[in-house]
Amino acid sequence: MVDHLQIQATETTGRRRGIDEAAFRDLYDRTARPLWGYIARATGNDSIADDLSQEAYLRLLRANFEPESEEHAKNYLFRIATNLLRDHFRGAKRAQLPLEHDPGVKGHERQVHLQHDLRKAMMHLKPRERELLWLGHVERFSHKEIAGILGLKTGSIRLLLFRARKKLAALLDETNSGTEEGR
Amino acid sequence: MRHQPCTLEDCILEATRSDAMTEELSRHLATCRSCSDAVSIDNLMLAEASRLPELSRLPDPGRIWLQARQQRLLQAADRATRPIRAAEKIALCTGAVGLAIGTAMSWPVVRSWLGQAVTTIADFGGATEGSLPTNPVPVIAGALLFLVLFGLYSELVEG
Numbered sequence: 001m002v003d004h005l006q007i008q009a010t011e012t013t014g015r016r017r018g019i020d021e022a023a024f025r026d027l028y029d030r031t032a033r034p035l036w037g038y039i040a041r042a043t044g045n046d047s048i049a050d051d052l053s054q055e056a057y058l059r060l061l062r063a064n065f066e067p068e069s070e071e072h073a074k075n076y077l078f079r080i081a082t083n084l085l086r087d088h089f090r091g092a093k094r095a096q097l098p099l100e101h102d103p104g105v106k107g108h109e110r111q112v113h114l115q116h117d118l119r120k121a122m123m124h125l126k127p128r129e130r131e132l133l134w135l136g137h138v139e140r141f142s143h144k145e146i147a148g149i150l151g152l153k154t155g156s157i158r159l160l161l162f163r164a165r166k167k168l169a170a171l172l173d174e175t176n177s178g179t180e181e182g183r
Numbered sequence: 184m185r186h187q188p189c190t191l192e193d194c195i196l197e198a199t200r201s202d203a204m205t206e207e208l209s210r211h212l213a214t215c216r217s218c219s220d221a222v223s224i225d226n227l228m229l230a231e232a233s234r235l236p237e238l239s240r241l242p243d244p245g246r247i248w249l250q251a252r253q254q255r256l257l258q259a260a261d262r263a264t265r266p267i268r269a270a271e272k273i274a275l276c277t278g279a280v281g282l283a284i285g286t287a288m289s290w291p292v293v294r295s296w297l298g299q300a301v302t303t304i305a306d307f308g309g310a311t312e313g314s315l316p317t318n319p320v321p322v323i324a325g326a327l328l329f330l331v332l333f334g335l336y337s338e339l340v341e342g
Contacts, residue, residue: 021245021248024244024247024248025244025245025248028244028247029244032241032244033235036235036241037232037235040235041231046236050241053241054241054242054247057244057247057251058247058250058251058254061247061248061251061252061255062251062254062255062258064255115227115230115231115234118227118228118231119231133224133228134228137224137225137228137229138228138229138231138232140200158188159187159188161188162187162188162192162217165220165221165224166217166220168224169220169223169224172227
């Protein structure tokens with residue numbers, strides 16, 4: 001897939017290099033949705049995800065980054081997004097939505113509510129835990145890649161993921177027990 | 184309750200994701216809380232990812248490319264003019280220091296000029312050449328302070 005990311009000299013300095021427009025469009029098409037999803041679920045805010053995704057691509061291009069492979073480019077992009085998220089969380093306190101549940105939902109509605117509960121439960125996790133879960137379970141990055149993106153030690157990822165999952169499961173259990181009591 | 188991840192967790196996740204669950208792994212999954220949590224959360228997270236809205240809200244990649252190009256050009260222009268700005272600052276400092284030294288060295292002459300200027304201003308509250316300081320240091324220090332403040336203000340306006 002390296003050929004997708006043809007590298008050429010940029011006209012601004014004559015020395016610096018980066019990806020060309022066609023390669024960028026290709027990279028954007030393959031990564032925009034996952035990247036947006038990562039930021040949206042880490043922040044719990046779609047509008048912030050719009051802004052930060054765009055900024056992540058701008059930073060990638062401004063850095064004149066030379067990717068070695070498609071995975072390398074994706075990892076680099078997610079690392080930029082993680083840094084942007086860190087800056088975002090530094091400046092804003094995360095919203096604490098109450099863990100409540102509407103009783104008496106069935107069928108596909110139940111699935112919709114489960115997703116709603118997941119979103120709310122995730123907002124009760126630390127930003128780092130949300131990032132870990134998304135990178136590990138949705139993007140399915142390896143532990144080494146997650147460590148690179150989040151700036152952590154590879155050996156600690158398994159345990160951190162386990163703890164984040166345990167915490168999320170407990171939060172979801174809490175929501176479910178609320179539902180049972182409501183019936 | 185388990186405080187360490189299960190050693191079979193990766194195998195279980197891989198098997199459920201690829202729909203290749205064996206009898207042995209199924210038995211383990213039924214009894215292991217850590218693995219069942221991992222599988223449940225994996226499924227929920229994937230379902231959540233599949234429900235993400237379409238990306239019509241994000242701008243066209245061509246627009247981002249052009250914006251980045253514009254920013255790169257601005258950065259390049261900023262880098263190119265950095266020596267000019269540095270030279271301007273050095274010239275300003277050199278001029279200020281030269282002026283201060285010149286004023287200090289020929290203070291009696293400057294003092295006499297200032298005195299003449301003061302006396303030609305009609306309503307100056309009775310100030311005369313005699314009321315001007317004989318020591319040039321406060322005057323020079325005041326002038327330098329003014330220059331420093333002016334320099335900081337210009338830097339802020341530029342920034």
